[in-house]
Structures are given as C-alpha cells and as structure tokens.
Amino acid sequence: MRLVVHEMALSASLLRVIEDSAAREGFRAVRTVWLEIGALAAVEPEALRFGFEVLSRGTVxxxxxxxxxxxxxxxxxxxxxxxxxxxxxxxxxxxxxxxALRPTGGREIRVRELEVT
Ligand SMILES: [Zn+2]
Known part of the structure; x- marks a missing residue:
C-alpha cells in the first residue's frame, strides 16, 4: 500500500474544521461531508476516504x-x-x-456543506 501521508494530513485538518464547526454551531454528529477539491490539489480520493474513516472514529x-x-x-x-x-x-x-495554459487555480480544498444531526 502506498504512503498516504498527504491525505492523512488533509483528513486531520478536515476533522479540525468539522470539530470547530461542531463547537461553534452545537451539532453532535455529522452524516455527510461535501468536500470540494480542485483538479490540481493532487488528492487521491480513496486515500482521503481511508484517512478520514480512520481518523474520524470517536469524533463527531x-x-x-x-x-x-x-x-x-x-x-x-x-x-x-x-x-x-x-x-x-x-x-x-x-x-x-x-x-499553453497557465494554471491560476485548482489547488483548493474546501468544505462546501455539512449535513448534521
Ligand atoms: Zn484559448
């Protein structure tokens, strides 16, 4: 299995964003996370899902x-x-x-929406 350090770090920051929102808005559980990922962000969706699943255990x-x-x-x-x-x-x-295009954007990773309970 390939190293998933990049995606693990991403999952960790994603969880921080979610827990901050939970503290601010007072929800107890998240059902769905919609995450926008730019085409140049170099994220492997499967590795990110794996990292998120592992790191989110026991969190909101x-x-x-x-x-x-x-x-x-x-x-x-x-x-x-x-x-x-x-x-x-x-x-x-x-x-x-x-x-001969010059990239100007597409590295962004952003939480679009959280479905919470
Ligand atoms: Zn053109």
Whole structure:
C-alpha cells in the first residue's frame, strides 16, 4: 500500500474544521461531508476516504459519508485572453485548443456543506 501521508494530513485538518464547526454551531454528529477539491490539489480520493474513516472514529464525524465534489481548475489562456475551466493540469483550452495554459487555480480544498444531526 502506498504512503498516504498527504491525505492523512488533509483528513486531520478536515476533522479540525468539522470539530470547530461542531463547537461553534452545537451539532453532535455529522452524516455527510461535501468536500470540494480542485483538479490540481493532487488528492487521491480513496486515500482521503481511508484517512478520514480512520481518523474520524470517536469524533463527531464518526461514520460520516465523505462526498467529494470535483470543482476542476482554472487557467489563463493567452490566445483567448481569458480564464477558462479545465479538468486536469495539462488539458488544452476548451475554447481554442491551445495547450499553453497557465494554471491560476485548482489547488483548493474546501468544505462546501455539512449535513448534521
Ligand atoms: Zn484559448
């Protein structure tokens, strides 16, 4: 099995965000976590699910379902002189087909929503 240090660290920070929300908003359990992940964040969903499952035991997120929402990535196209959305790092521009795009976003990882009880 490959090392999942990156995803373990991510799971730990994700759980901190969830526990902070629980303390602030007073919910006791989380059923579903919707997590937005940019296409350039270099996260392996399966490793993240595994890390989350292991680390959430005994927390408010114990047994919660992790739903990963792929939000793509943004890049600047010189030829079109505009920002376009791509799904992977080396994608060509969806408008003009040039492959000299400069990535401008897509590394973000963000909790979109928590379904709580
Ligand atoms: Zn273009």
């Amino acid at each position: 997120a114990d047994g919660a379902t992790l739903r990963i929402v792929d939000v793509g990535a943004s890049a600047w196209c010189e030829a079109c002189a505009r920002t376009v959305t791509v799904s992977a790092r080396f994608d060509a521009c969806p408008l003009c087909g040039t492959d």
